[in-house]
Amino acid sequence: MTITLEQENNEFDEAKKQVLDYLEKRKHAHTSDVLFNLDFDPELLLEVLDALESEGKVEGRDIQLPK
DSSP: OOHHHHHHHHHHHHHHHHHHHHHHSSSOHHHHHHHHHHHHOOHHHHHHHHHHHHHHHHOEEEEEEEO
């Protein structure tokens, strides 16, 4: 089965929508929470989060570990 670029773009846009819907219901979420709850491929999720961050729709933060 061959996947067209349009199909791939539609799937990526749907993944972005799912992530935004998930995050709108929460004030904060770790990447692992989104990954676990949406059952995404880790590589896809990172691409989606990068795209959403570059669009200004999400903000990524480093985890602050106790000293």
